[in-house]
Amino acid sequence: MFDSGRGGEAVASRLRELLPGSDVITADDAANVPYGSRSDEEVERLTAEGVKPLLDAGCDAVVLACNTATAAAIDHLRRDIPAIPFVGLEPMVKPAAAMSRSGVIAVCATPATLRSGRYQRLKDAWAPQTRVLEPDCSAWAAAVEREGPEVVDLAPLVEEVRDSGADVVVLACTHYHWLKERIEAQLAAELPERGVTVLEPSDAVAGQVARVLGSPPRSGL
Numbered sequence: 001m002f003d004s005g006r007g008g009e010a011v012a013s014r015l016r017e018l019l020p021g022s023d024v025i026t027a028d029d030a031a032n033v034p035y036g037s038r039s040d041e042e043v044e045r046l047t048a049e050g051v052k053p054l055l056d057a058g059c060d061a062v063v064l065a066c067n068t069a070t071a072a073a074i075d076h077l078r079r080d081i082p083a084i085p086f087v088g089l090e091p092m093v094k095p096a097a098a099m100s101r102s103g104v105i106a107v108c109a110t111p112a113t114l115r116s117g118r119y120q121r122l123k124d125a126w127a128p129q130t131r132v133l134e135p136d137c138s139a140w141a142a143a144v145e146r147e148g149p150e151v152v153d154l155a156p157l158v159e160e161v162r163d164s165g166a167d168v169v170v171l172a173c174t175h176y177h178w179l180k181e182r183i184e185a186q187l188a189a190e191l192p193e194r195g196v197t198v199l200e201p202s203d204a205v206a207g208q209v210a211r212v213l214g215s216p217p218r219s220g221l
């Protein structure tokens with residue numbers, strides 16, 4: 001699992017639960033995190049460097065447990081290293097749009113992910129009739145990394161969700177997985193009638209890794 005920082009561990013811990021037969025090791029890039037405000041070229045170069053310890057360790061598959069790195073680098077990695085399956089993380093626009101009753105969803109992601117062509121294509125393909133909010137979460141990854149998830153002020157997100165009618169929130173940066181329970185709790189307290197769903201992709205990633213490795217995960221995903 002590669003992430004710029006602490007996001008990788010959030011996904012890795014779930015993979016270890018669901019794929020107990022696999023050794024899940026992580027690599028990060030503590031010197032250069034956060035990636036989300038960097039240029040695509042920088043993220044691509046740093047990701048190519050960052051996955052090297054995983055390739056050197058003989059991993060059978062490499063997960064880019066980072067939406068930002070996936071958007072900027074996965075196409076190049078797949079082209080340059082065809083022998084290794086790369087699994088990427090992408091914003092869960094498709095399930096969010098499909099499950100939304102109000103037709104309004106919120107995607108929490110880094111600036112680099114939000115401006116990427118991959119994300120634009122996801123919205124065009126799966127959410128053409130959905131109103132997609134993109135709250136400003138640009139300070140979150142650095143805050144989670146340096147000070148911990150508890151310092152992130154969730155009030156602006158909660159207000160935007162409340163005022164827009166959104167009923168699904170997509171966590172499209174793995175650093176934000178550490179905020180999931182707080183976001184759920186604050187939305188439930190603020191909007192008890194609406195039943196807002198908060199999505200993150202760790203289980204789907206485990207299922208994809210299992211398919212790639214040819215070993216079914218514990219939950220039968």
Ligand code: DGL
Binds near residue numbers: 067069
């Ligand atoms: N955890 C990464 C992601 O999923 C990004 C955090 C960062 O900005 O480095 O996008």
